[in-house]
Amino acid sequence: MTSDTDPTVAEAACFEAGIKFGTLYHQFAGTPVSPDSAASLERAMEDSIENQPHCADVTVDVMIDELEAELADSAADYTELTGRFLEVEIVVDYEGCEVVTRMAMEDGYPLMRVASVRGR
Amino acid sequence: MTSDTDPTVAEAACFEAGIKFGTLYHQFAGTPVSPDSAASLERAMEDSIENQPHCADVTVDVMIDELEAELADSAADYTELTGRFLEVEIVVDYEGCEVVTRMAMEDGYPLMRVASVRGR
Amino acid sequence: MTSDTDPTVAEAACFEAGIKFGTLYHQFAGTPVSPDSAASLERAMEDSIENQPHCADVTVDVMIDELEAELADSAADYTELTGRFLEVEIVVDYEGCEVVTRMAMEDGYPLMRVASVRGR
Amino acid sequence: MTSDTDPTVAEAACFEAGIKFGTLYHQFAGTPVSPDSAASLERAMEDSIENQPHCADVTVDVMIDELEAELADSAADYTELTGRFLEVEIVVDYEGCEVVTRMAMEDGYPLMRVASVRGR
Numbered sequence: 142m143t144s145d146t147d148p149t150v151a152e153a154a155c156f157e158a159g160i161k162f163g164t165l166y167h168q169f170a171g172t173p174v175s176p177d178s179a180a181s182l183e184r185a186m187e188d189s190i191e192n193q194p195h196c197a198d199v200t201v202d203v204m205i206d207e208l209e210a211e212l213a214d215s216a217a218d219y220t221e222l223t224g225r226f227l228e229v230e231i232v233v234d235y236e237g238c239e240v241v242t243r244m245a246m247e248d249g250y251p252l253m254r255v256a257s258v259r260g261r
Numbered sequence: 262m263t264s265d266t267d268p269t270v271a272e273a274a275c276f277e278a279g280i281k282f283g284t285l286y287h288q289f290a291g292t293p294v295s296p297d298s299a300a301s302l303e304r305a306m307e308d309s310i311e312n313q314p315h316c317a318d319v320t321v322d323v324m325i326d327e328l329e330a331e332l333a334d335s336a337a338d339y340t341e342l343t344g345r346f347l348e349v350e351i352v353v354d355y356e357g358c359e360v361v362t363r364m365a366m367e368d369g370y371p372l373m374r375v376a377s378v379r380g381r
Numbered sequence: 382m383t384s385d386t387d388p389t390v391a392e393a394a395c396f397e398a399g400i401k402f403g404t405l406y407h408q409f410a411g412t413p414v415s416p417d418s419a420a421s422l423e424r425a426m427e428d429s430i431e432n433q434p435h436c437a438d439v440t441v442d443v444m445i446d447e448l449e450a451e452l453a454d455s456a457a458d459y460t461e462l463t464g465r466f467l468e469v470e471i472v473v474d475y476e477g478c479e480v481v482t483r484m485a486m487e488d489g490y491p492l493m494r495v496a497s498v499r500g501r
Numbered sequence: 502m503t504s505d506t507d508p509t510v511a512e513a514a515c516f517e518a519g520i521k522f523g524t525l526y527h528q529f530a531g532t533p534v535s536p537d538s539a540a541s542l543e544r545a546m547e548d549s550i551e552n553q554p555h556c557a558d559v560t561v562d563v564m565i566d567e568l569e570a571e572l573a574d575s576a577a578d579y580t581e582l583t584g585r586f587l588e589v590e591i592v593v594d595y596e597g598c599e600v601v602t603r604m605a606m607e608d609g610y611p612l613m614r615v616a617s618v619r620g621r
Contacts, residue, residue, distance in 0.1 A: 146377040148275060155272040156362065156375050159279020164533070168287040170461065171410035172528055178548035185545030188538035192579035216488055219552035221410065223461065242276065248456055255276050257266040288412055290531035290581065293404070298428035305425030308418035312459035336608055339432035341530065341583065368576055386617035392515040395508060396602065396615050399519020408527040482516065495516050497506040 151261035154235035157195045158242045161231045162253045165190050165199070166224070166244070174226070175212070175219040179203035182222070190231065197239070198232040224251025271381035274355035277315045278362045281351045282373045285310050285319070286344070286364070294346070295332070295339035299323035302342065310351065317359070318352040344371025391501035394475035397435045398482045401471045402493045405430050405439070406464070406484070414466070415452070415459040419443035422462065430471065437479070438472040464491025511621035514595035517555045518602045521591045522613045525550050525559070526584070526604070534586070535572070535579040539563035542582070550591065557594040563587060584611025 148156065169186055180203075187199045207226050212218060220226075229244040238260040244253045268276065289306055300323075307319045327346050332338060340346075349364040358380040364373045388396065409426055426441045447466050452458060460466075469484040478500040484493045508516065529546055543561045550559045567586050572578060580586075589604040598620040604613045 144377075146379055148375040148378050149271075151269075152272050152275040152378055153375055155268060156275040156279040156360075156373075159276040159281075160283040160373055161279075163280040163283020163285075164287045165283075167284045167411055168532055169528075171407055171463075172545075173524070173549045173552040175552050178545075178552055181541070181545045181548045185532075185538075185541045188541045189533045192533040192535050192538055215490075217490055221463065223411075223463075240276075250455075250457055253276075253280055255268040255273055257264075258268050258272055259266055284413070287531055289408075291527055291583075292408055292425075293429045293432040295432050298425075298432055301421070301425045301428045304421045305412075305418075308421045309413045312413040312415050312418055335610075337610055343531075343581065343583075370575075370577055384617075386619055388515060388615040388618050389511075391509075392512055392618055393615055395512040395516040396519040396522075396600075396613075399516040399521075400523040400613055401519075403520040403523020403525075404527045405523075407524045480516075493516075493520060495508040495513055497504075498508050498512055499506055 149261065150236045151238045151240070151258050154195070154233055154238040154240045155255055155258065157235050158231060158233040158240045158255065161190055161193055161196055161199070161233065162229070162242060162244060164193065165229060165231070166251070170221070170223055172222040173219050174203065174208065174222045176205050176208050178219070179205055179208065195233050195235045196231065197234040200230045202228040204228065227251065269381065270356045271358050271378050274315070274353055274358040274360045275375055275378065277355050278351055278353040278360045278375065281310050281313055281316055281319070281353065282349070282362060282364060284313065285349060285351070286371070290341070290343055292342040293339050294323065294328065294342045296325050296328050298339070299325055299328065315353050315355045316351065317354040320350045322348040324348065347371065389501065390476045391478045391498050394435070394473055394478040394480045395495055395498065397475050398471055398473040398480045398495065401430050401433055401436055401439070401473065402469070402482060402484060404433065405469060405471070406491070410461070410463055412462040413459050414443065414448065414462045416445050416448050418459070419445055419448065435473050435475045436471065437474040440470045442468040444468065467491065509621065510596045511598045511618050514555070514593055514598040514600045515615055515618065517595050518591060518593040518600045518615065521550050521553055521556055521559070521593065522589070522602060522604060524553065525589060525591070526611070530583055532582040533579050534563065534568065534582045536565050536568050539565055539568065555593050555595045556591065557599070558592040560590045561587065562589070587611065
């Protein structure tokens with residue numbers, strides 16, 4: 142039995158995409174990272190999130206330029222991963238509905254948003 | 262300019278709800294927890310996630326019975342927080358659209374799902 | 382059989398204290414936090430780490446003044462927990478040896494150090 | 502001015518090693534992991550912790566056999582990283598003192614211990 146408050150396929154697909162973004166961000170935020178270790182962290186973030194159900198593709202860019210700018214002002218040679226060093230795209234495919242979602246900095250806040258919904 | 266692949270308000274609301282669930286789970290999974298510390302952890306999980314944008318209400322139940330059953334078989338008096346000790350409800354209110362989402366164990370896996378979408 | 386490379390009781394106690402500090406910091410770094418939710422997060426951090434073996438006492442201070450200063454420059458009303466908002470003291474009691482350890486900001490880095498070792 | 506409750510170099514080295522272990526475990530516990538993604542996660546865990554001060558070497562083994570045994574009983578094709586899938590060695594070199602520390606399962610609990618202290 143269905144109800145008119147049940148989620149549509151596209152709404153459920155968007156919920157799934159949000160789960161992946163929250164997971165990626167809060168699992169890995171705080172990880173010690175440097176320009177030399179950025180590549181292996183990117184790869185592990187992509188591979189681990191792609192394990193989750195309905196996750197078609199994850200692309201993580203740890204921005205080396207931003208890391209280097211941060212470290213130029215610091216006595217340390219590494220920092221903690223946070224949103225201002227990240228650009229991420231996650232594609233979810235759920236029952237034929239494809240949702241593309243992205244994270245990038247906007248007004249100093251790592252904004253996550255739905256870029257497109259196809260197949261609804 | 263809008264496109265027919267832009268998310269609807271309800272789809273964006275479901276994406277927001279997913280972010281909150283992924284955040285809650287992966288921020289706090291692994292936290293040392295015992296029957297005595299469960300209440301303060303529940304409260305901190307609720308209060309921290311309610312900080313996030315569009316998050317109307319969070320209810321976290323760390324299931325003491327399940328914790329006690331786990332610890333009865335263990336030499337330790339605490340364990341790590343994971344999905345099988347948790348029941349969670351998160352309500353998002355996004356531009357007039359209310360999304361109710363829940364997590365509970367199903368077939369041994371902590372399943373997160375959209376319970377209802379209202380106001381679309 | 383013992384060896385002269387075996388740890389002393391005091392060395393093992395300091396190792397235990399370090400584990401608690403790494404746990405506390407990396408379990409909770411990244412948690413959404415605001416002046417209103419700081420108190421429940423402090424309490425949960427203390428209670429959860431006190432579950433760990435040999436942990437006699439944990440005191441967490443989420444510094445509201447520092448949070449408010451950060452948020453005064455921001456469009457958001459919360460931020461992510463990180464070392465510059467924290468002062469922490471952890472006391473370990475291991476086989477009669479008491480180790481007091483502290484974390485506070487020093488030169489822009491959240492420095493963790495052993496304040497005292499007693500009973501060796 | 503020093504006091505007889507000040508930590509020795511070897512005690513400070515053991516504290517540093519403990520920090521690395523707590524960091525490694527609680528940063529990465531809960532990460533979605535499968536036999537296919539284990540290798541990139543091992544690499545990222547090693548590289549990220551090696552960024553930390555005084556950390557000479559980190560070796561992480563995500564035990565594929567244990568993962569496969571867990572997944573054989575499950576409807577899912579991935580699980581969450583936890584201690585029973587991990588063997589870890591961390592070597593700290595602090596002011597000429599070398600501390601070797603290890604984590605492995607013992608009686609169902611991921612036990613972290615100091616294996617040797619040299620150069621004290």
